[in-house]
Amino acid sequence: MKVHFTYSHFFVAALLPGCFFIASCTNPDKEIQAMNSKQIGVEEAKDVAIDYSISGKTKAKLTEPYMLRHEESVPFIEFTKTVHTNFFDDTLGVESWLDARYARYMETESKIFLKDSVRLINRNGDTLYSDELYWDRSRTGHEFYTDKPVRIRTRTEILNGVGFESNMDFKNWSMKNLVNSEVRIPSTQFPQ
Template sequence: MIFHHPYKKIFVTALLTGCFFIVACENTEQQIKDLTSRRIGVEEGKDISINYSVGGKTKATLTAPVMLRYQDTVPYTEFPKKIHADFYDINLTIESKLDALYGRYMETESKIFLRDSVRLFNNKGDTLYCNELYWDRNRIGREFYTDKPVRIRTKTHIINGTGMEAPQDFSGWNIYNPRGTLKVPASDFPQ
């Protein structure tokens, strides 16, 4: 092959070099999936345990198998597999326990959203069952609340309703729309 014009040599060289780079830059499907599945701005923790304290006194201990902290415009922390919390009184005795399959902590609001098989227990043996529940540390005396259906099982009653609020120790509660039959002793009625 004889080149009479110097631009033809440059063109052919550039064409061959370009073809080489196109062939050399090939990724497998798995490599492409690995590159695109990486999360940007996400911190991941496994088998975590977090102690929440106020004024140097432990108020709660939270455990979860997986924690994802998202560095978004509004940062939040997600517990996608399961979440458990123990809440303590002033003597560091557990006063209530909480379990859920999913939790999300909204940092700017100091609020936790819980969903899927939510259960809250107290020392008296009372248990709250619901599908969605919030814990808000700014709602002193009524930290737990929901507007969804709830079921509370005590040693003597099963109470159903929609909407509820309760203190962190789950020592009492207010159900907004109760349903079902409740046995009330005659001594509780005014005379």
């Protein structure tokens, strides 16, 4: 039995596997768009936990479900989902905690800018509410500050003002301009 091979058979035999390679190398449009939308110089991380320590002692732990690190001329880290931070005493007991919907850490300045529903709470339940707050680790004793409106709610007071400073445990704080505030004094403390 004699088999005749023609050039057309050879051409079809070479073309058929080539078609499979071409067909298998296509990406759906959504995949291509997703690859093109990723920014160059941006690192992503999920379920992040960052410990902040001074002289080997843990002072704070920041947790965040999603983080972006931007490699620009001035690098910064963005926390674009709800950020939560616990601040610890020397025995690792929680002294205060902080929540915000957005944070930006400027690496070269050691400063964190927090915004959108910022809440700082201490062990006593005293609570600061603000739209913006800075956490500057280089300002010992006055790490938290803002020039924006704030509200502080304690067991006996509701204080509204503009401008605020506090240490990390939110025990020693001051408000710059007090406005429309309410102080509740128990009747037992009135003079007779």
